[in-house]
Amino acid sequence: MSFSQAIGNLTGESTLLYQEIARRVEKEKGIKTINFGIGQPDVVTFKRIREEAKKALDEGYTAYTPAKGIDELRQKIADFLSQKYGDKIKKDEVIITPGAKTALFLAFLLYINPGDEVILFDPAFYSYAEVVKLLGGKPVYVNINFDKEKGFYIDIDDLNSKITAKTKMIVLNNPHNPTGMVFEPKQIIEIQEIAKERKIILLSDEIYDYFVYEGEMRSVLQDSGWRDYVIYINGFSKTFSMTGWRLGYIVAKKEIIDKMGILAANIYTCPTSFAQKGALAAFDSFDEVREMIKLFKKRRDVMFSELSKIRGIEVYKSPGAFYMFPNMKEVVKKVGSSKELAIKLIEEAGVITIPGEVFPLNVGKNFLRFSFAIDEDKIKEGVKRIKDVIEKIVDEKS
Ligand code: PMP
Numbered sequence: 001m002s003f004s005q006a007i008g009n010l011t012g013e014s015t016l017l018y019q020e021i022a023r024r025v026e027k028e029k030g031i032k033t034i035n036f037g038i039g040q041p042d043v044v045t046f047k048r049i050r051e052e053a054k055k056a057l058d059e060g061y062t063a064y065t066p067a068k069g070i071d072e073l074r075q076k077i078a079d080f081l082s083q084k085y086g087d088k089i090k091k092d093e094v095i096i097t098p099g100a101k102t103a104l105f106l107a108f109l110l111y112i113n114p115g116d117e118v119i120l121f122d123p124a125f126y127s128y129a130e131v132v133k134l135l136g137g138k139p140v141y142v143n144i145n146f147d148k149e150k151g152f153y154i155d156i157d158d159l160n161s162k163i164t165a166k167t168k169m170i171v172l173n174n175p176h177n178p179t180g181m182v183f184e185p186k187q188i189i190e191i192q193e194i195a196k197e198r199k200i201i202l203l204s205d206e207i208y209d210y211f212v213y214e215g216e217m218r219s220v221l222q223d224s225g226w227r228d229y230v231i232y233i234n235g236f237s238k239t240f241s242m243t244g245w246r247l248g249y250i251v252a253k254k255e256i257i258d259k260m261g262i263l264a265a266n267i268y269t270c271p272t273s274f275a276q277k278g279a280l281a282a283f284d285s286f287d288e289v290r291e292m293i294k295l296f297k298k299r300r301d302v303m304f305s306e307l308s309k310i311r312g313i314e315v316y317k318s319p320g321a322f323y324m325f326p327n328m329k330e331v332v333k334k335v336g337s338s339k340e341l342a343i344k345l346i347e348e349a350g351v352i353t354i355p356g357e358v359f360p361l362n363v364g365k366n367f368l369r370f371s372f373a374i375d376e377d378k379i380k381e382g383v384k385r386i387k388d389v390i391e392k393i394v395d396e397k398s
Contacts, residue, residue: 006134015039015354021346029350034382036370037352039177041241041296041322045278046288049240053278065273067265068257069096069249073276076283077249085221092254093227095261096271096279100207100235100248105131106260107203107231107250108169112137116168121154123325123359123367125177125205140167141361144179146327151316152181156190163194169201170194175208175217178359178369179325180318185218192220195229203231207248208321210239210289213297215319227253239289240282245275296322299372299379306383307370312394322373325356329366331393338365344393349385 015037022033044050068074074094082089097103104127112118114136120128122141129139140162143155159170172191175182195202204220220230235248250260264270303324304317314327328341335341338355345351345368354371356364372379 006136008133010130010134015358018342018346018352018354021343022350022352025346025350031350033346033350033352034378034385035352035374036372036382037354038371038373040243040373041238041292042373042375043241043292045242045245046240046282046285048281048285048288049242049278052281053245053274056274056277061274061277063273065270065276067270068261069094069271070273070276073280076280077251080283081221081251085219087221087224087226089221089251090254093251093257095250095257095264096276097235097248097250097264098246098268098271100205100233100237101127102246102268103233103235103248103250104128104203104205106263107233108132108135108137109263110256110259111168111201113168115166117164117166119159119162119167119170119200121172122361123178123356123364124171125173126358126360128171129360137168138166143363144176144181145363146314146316146367148314148316148327151319152176152179152183152325154183154187154191156187156194159191159194163198163200167198167200169203171203171205172220173205173207175206175211175320177208177321178323178354178356178364178367180316180321180323182212182215182217182320185216188218188220189223192223192229196225200229201231202229203233205233207233207235207238209234210293211296211322212320213293213300213318217320221251231256236279236282240279240285241292242279242282245272245278247271247275247279296372299374299376300324302376303370303372303379303383306380310383310387311391313390322371324370324372325364325367326370327366328368328390331390332366334393334396338368342368345386345389349389351382351386353386 074091077094078089078091108131112135116137117140118132120139142159232251236242307315312330338357342355354369356367
């Protein structure tokens with residue numbers, strides 16, 4: 001019995017491979033590995049949210065909810081975003097989903113026909129391309145360039161040159177995984193103008209919007225005409241450290257949200273009832289969020305200053321998310337690939353990083369992604385461990 005064509009060569013999260021190697025190394029060498037591969041905050045979900053979900057469970061709030069999520073939570077999100085971005089966003093323009101990943105899936109499912117082109121920026125969060133391909137769409141990549149002084153920036157000329165009659169969607173992620181960049185507001189406005197003019201849907205994944213340490217983060221919802229072309233994605237996973245609760249949301253015009261409600265009802269019925277009740281308290285937890293961001297900023301500073309001490313690599317101090325994406329071109333050239341380098345760092349230093357080439361094409365191939373969602377001592381120890389290994393490679397004669 002053969003699998004569907006759609007499943008094709010879809011792969012799982014490739015980060016698991018590195019965890020596996022780490023387990024082997026721990027066993028063989030009897031050392032504890034340090035994990036810079038983590039993609040989630042290391043704090044437990046804030047108390048108020050947990051209490052609210054517990055209360056909902058104790059009160060027997062265990063049945064199905066409406067497919068688009070409970071009205072109170074949709075209203076809270078609409079009010080919150082209206083206040084933040086100065087537009088009157090309505091409850092009917094919001095759908096709650098089981099995580100931002102499902103939100104992305106609904107958006108792709110609603111629009112992609114076989115042969116449609118979807119513009120992704122390279123590097124990008126790995127699952128965009130996988131889902132586009134699953135639906136028969138074609139990912140088309142636009143470069144994100146690196147400059148040691150300016151950091152990462154989108155090549156707008158490249159974007160213009162990649163748009164064809166088949167371009168259905170542009171997928172933007174800001175702040176950005178894996179680079180940790182918060183793109184210049186000017187760049188976001190340019191992309192918005194292009195999408196509007198060329199009648200392309202702009203799918204904007206802003207899941208790291210609270211993880212901004214400096215600079216200005218522009219949301220696509222700041223354009224009062226967003227309803228004509230924007231699908232906005234966010235979620236509770238990162239901001240409120242709720243990855244396991246599986247709650248995300250989409251904002252788009254009502255007609256789109258209604259169609260997504262139909263997909264939701266057929267695919268998963270509704271998001272988890274008591275998790276949604278808990279999430280109601282998230283909007284009263286911003287003091288805790290600010291504390292967490294302060295902590296992450298400190299960790300970011302530590303990681304930057306430690307990585308900067310390593311000879312042969314170029315580090316840009318990420319203004320956002322919780323990733324640093326140093327350019328290891330010189331090192332990668334000698335080792336062969338970012339994958340081989342990542343494996344070497346686990347085997348020889350007991351440190352897990354994510355090779356840039358998994359994100360998913362060309363630009364990332366000289367980079368490694370380091371998450372600073374772990375405590376400061378571990379950051380210092382981890383970077384100390386890789387320093388010798390990397391400098392030894394740099395010093396090797398080619
Ligand atoms: N978008 C990006 C850019 C992410 O990094 C992640 C999580 N790693 C997600 C979406 C998925 O978030 P969720 O847990 O809400 O599904």
